[in-house]
Amino acid sequence: MNRGPWFFAGVLLTFASSFGGLILAPQLQIGRQSVVPLEGLGQFYPPARPGQARQGAAVYQALGCVECHSQQVRSLGSDLQRGWGRRMSVARDYLRDHPVLTGNLRLGPDLANIGVRLPDARWHLLHLYDPSSVVNDSLMPRYPFLFDREPEHARFPSPHALAMPPADGAPQCRLVPKPEARALAAYLQSLRSDVPLFEAPILSSPAAPEAAAGIPGP
Amino acid sequence: MARPMSASATSAATAAAGPAPRDAAAAIAVSCRGPVVLLVVSASVWLVIGGVLGVVASIQLHAPGFLTHNAWLTVGRLRPASMNLWVYGFATQAGLGVLVWLVARLGGRRLLYPGAIALGAVLWNAGVTLGVVGILAGGTTGFEWLEMPRDAPPLLFLAFLLMAIGALANVVFGREPAGSVPQWYLVAALCWFAWVYPTACHLLLVNPVRGVLQAAVNSWFTSNLLGLWLTAVGLAVVFDCVPARAGRPLANRGLAVFGFWTLAVFGSWNGLAPWLGGPLPRWMGAVGVVANALLGLSVAAVAWNWHLTLRGRYSRCRTDWVLRFVVSGAVAYVLASVAGFLLGLPCLAAITSLTLAPVGRTQLALHGFVGLTLLGAIYDLLPRLLDIGWPSPRLIRFHWLASVVGVALVFVALTLGGLNQGLRLRDPDASFPAVIQSTVPFLGNASLGWTVWLAGQVAFLGHVARLLWRRCRQASFIPARVRTLNAAHPSRNP
Numbered sequence: 001m002n003r004g005p006w007f008f009a010g011v012l013l014t015f016a017s018s019f020g021g022l023i024l025a026p027q028l029q030i031g032r033q034s035v036v037p038l039e040g041l042g043q044f045y046p047p048a049r050p051g052q053a054r055q056g057a058a059v060y061q062a063l064g065c066v067e068c069h070s071q072q073v074r075s076l077g078s079d080l081q082r083g084w085g086r087r088m089s090v091a092r093d094y095l096r097d098h099p100v101l102t103g104n105l106r107l108g109p110d111l112a113n114i115g116v117r118l119p120d121a122r123w124h125l126l127h128l129y130d131p132s133s134v135v136n137d138s139l140m141p142r143y144p145f146l147f148d149r150e151p152e153h154a155r156f157p158s159p160h161a162l163a164m165p166p167a168d169g170a171p172q173c174r175l176v177p178k179p180e181a182r183a184l185a186a187y188l189q190s191l192r193s194d195v196p197l198f199e200a201p202i203l204s205s206p207a208a209p210e211a212a213a214g215i216p217g218p
Numbered sequence: 219m220a221r222p223m224s225a226s227a228t229s230a231a232t233a234a235a236g237p238a239p240r241d242a243a244a245a246i247a248v249s250c251r252g253p254v255v256l257l258v259v260s261a262s263v264w265l266v267i268g269g270v271l272g273v274v275a276s277i278q279l280h281a282p283g284f285l286t287h288n289a290w291l292t293v294g295r296l297r298p299a300s301m302n303l304w305v306y307g308f309a310t311q312a313g314l315g316v317l318v319w320l321v322a323r324l325g326g327r328r329l330l331y332p333g334a335i336a337l338g339a340v341l342w343n344a345g346v347t348l349g350v351v352g353i354l355a356g357g358t359t360g361f362e363w364l365e366m367p368r369d370a371p372p373l374l375f376l377a378f379l380l381m382a383i384g385a386l387a388n389v390v391f392g393r394e395p396a397g398s399v400p401q402w403y404l405v406a407a408l409c410w411f412a413w414v415y416p417t418a419c420h421l422l423l424v425n426p427v428r429g430v431l432q433a434a435v436n437s438w439f440t441s442n443l444l445g446l447w448l449t450a451v452g453l454a455v456v457f458d459c460v461p462a463r464a465g466r467p468l469a470n471r472g473l474a475v476f477g478f479w480t481l482a483v484f485g486s487w488n489g490l491a492p493w494l495g496g497p498l499p500r501w502m503g504a505v506g507v508v509a510n511a512l513l514g515l516s517v518a519a520v521a522w523n524w525h526l527t528l529r530g531r532y533s534r535c536r537t538d539w540v541l542r543f544v545v546s547g548a549v550a551y552v553l554a555s556v557a558g559f560l561l562g563l564p565c566l567a568a569i570t571s572l573t574l575a576p577v578g579r580t581q582l583a584l585h586g587f588v589g590l591t592l593l594g595a596i597y598d599l600l601p602r603l604l605d606i607g608w609p610s611p612r613l614i615r616f617h618w619l620a621s622v623v624g625v626a627l628v629f630v631a632l633t634l635g636g637l638n639q640g641l642r643l644r645d646p647d648a649s650f651p652a653v654i655q656s657t658v659p660f661l662g663n664a665s666l667g668w669t670v671w672l673a674g675q676v677a678f679l680g681h682v683a684r685l686l687w688r689r690c691r692q693a694s695f696i697p698a699r700v701r702t703l704n705a706a707h708p709s710r711n712p
Contacts (some may be wrong), residue, residue: 004396011406011482015413015446018486022438022502023421026431029499033429062356064294068279076495076568081646089497094429099360099422102433104492106572106639107279107657109650131282137651139658141282145289 056187264307325392543594575636624671635660
């Protein structure tokens with residue numbers, strides 16, 4: 001390879017250009033973004049997650065939910081009309097996340113605003129135990145291993161028990177979500193990016209606000 | 219392996235004088251035997267294990283009740299585990315094996331540092347095992363193709379460095395002047411992996427960048443791992459195999475230079491194309507789309523060059539199984555590149571982004587292009603290294619048929635399924651679960667495709683096992699002793 005040094009230099013330079021362009025440049029552009037104060041509320045956006053929701057994020061990560069669920073409302077397609085968000089997702093929404101689980105496949109609905117659409121923890125727990133019991137036609141797998149069961153007339157009933165018998169028909173039992181399940185539900189409740197930002201204002205389109213709040217579906 | 223090598227070294231030295239280049243080639247093959255067979259055989263084992271996990275994960279996508287009672291058997295873990303096994307267990311490992319063999323052969327010299335390379339192979343397999351067990355146990359990092367828990371990447375990178383430095387030494391100190399087309403791709407591939415893998419690990423796991431930039435780094439990483447590292451190894455195999463098997467030199471070297479440098483420039487810039495319309499700065503997706511289009515120059519140049527070299531000799535694919543695998547892989551490369559370009563176009567991306575279609579395209583590039591070319595290279599190199607022919611041509615034919623049919627079925631099913639999904643989702647009133655239900659037939663066909671594909675890979679692994687078993691039975695697997703034995707009893711080795 002008599003032109004070896006030039007070859008090496010070429011390979012490294014071309015790749016350095018990609019590193020500079022796709023890693024360094026965006027870092028310079030948005031790497032210093034920080035949380036924004038919400039006027040009059042004394043709070044910041046994005047908010048820090050409460051401890052249980054943070055544990056739930058770890059459960060979400062460990063179970064690989066990102067394989068089927070995205071967390072990004074896009075401007076292309078029907079995301080906004082579908083009520084998945086009142087505005088498209090922007091870089092600032094993810095400032096507190098590590099890992100950032102934007103996802104790249106939607107075999108399940110987008111979850112960027114699931115906490116706005118479905119704020120009820122009990123709904124999430126039932127859904128985790130048996131998705132098709134709350135959503136018709138759901139193709140989501142069940143997560144029975146996130147639940148314990150306790151006898152119907154336990155001496156010290158768990159405060160978290162759900163008034164629902166297990167799917168295998170054992171009638172004398174009630175379901176008790178394990179801490180992982182409750183954490184995951186808390187995380188899902190905490191997923192909301194509905195604060196208007198300078199770079200992503202909420203436009204008053206006819207579909208957006210009411211639909212986003214009222215849709216009972218997934 | 220030291221002793222047998224020195225034994226064959228003497229025969230190589232005598233051969234170097236001129237009369238018998240076959241002996242020199244054989245000596246090089248023997249010198250590669252230890253590390254390359256280790257890499258290739260362990261890659262084949264991971265290929266089948268990853269395939270089994272992949273089939274189960276694929277079935278779970280349309281049959282959600284299948285195996286849900288253990289966390290490690292759910293699709294959220296099996297899917298990344300199977301992809302990691304494919305990328306690191308099979309493709310990268312077999313790629314390194316093929317790469318080591320190619321640099322030794324093209325350098326015209328017995329393999330230097332076989333011990334370091336073999337040690338690297340052992341460490342690599344330890345890293346893959348650790349990582350995949352970690353994913354199944356719930357330790358995933360959440361980053362695509364970097365799901366392995368944080369302990370695995372340092373081990374993998376160390377292993378890679380051992381193998382890469384060993385391989386580079388073979389290029390630099392080779393006897394033949396380096397500079398053939400496959401060598402460009404191989405050397406560049408090593409540089410690219412050595413840059414992109416530790417950089418991504420550092421910026422995502424060790425010292426993470428903030429917020430959505432993680433997603434950008436992740437896309438940059440996956441696109442480069444596939445589009446530069448694995449692609450370059452696959453292209454090196456094609457550029458090595460096609461002229462040799464067609465029996466004529468490469469048609470146009472200038473075109474090859476052009477194809478290489480356009481890949482180097484644009485191949486590393488297209489990673490962010492899927493982010494058009496997403497939460498990253500808009501220019502990033504746009505740059506990716508442009509790079510994707512310009513990358514078409516490279517693909518066209520490379521494919522045209524192959525075609526000119528093979529023109530009039532395509533019929534050799536009928537009898538030459540290595541060429542048939544490699545040409546099928548080359549066709550998959552062109553198809554996957556065209557599909558990648560089309561799916562990146564804003565008008566189509568508006569429909570297909572975040573659907574199954576990009577998944578199908580990635581699988582075509584991985585299992586069609588990278589997989590078939592590497593398998594073809596393995597069919598070429600194992601008999602040479604072990605000095606024994608494949609036991610059963612029928613198994614090879616079955617393997618080829620199952621691989622091609624399986625990958626084609628998966629690609630078509632996922633692409634059509636993604637289009638169906640994207641088109642239906644455009645109607646905001648269509649209920650989301652109903653839309654996903656409508657993709658079930660497509661997902662079912664993809665599972666069928668994976669099953670067919672897996673059957674081929676199981677046959678392949680069985681075939682490799684039979685080959686090794688025969689080789690051991692010939693009792694010449696430990697050559698130093700065996701040579702004398704064979705010399706004493708020529709009937710043992712007819």
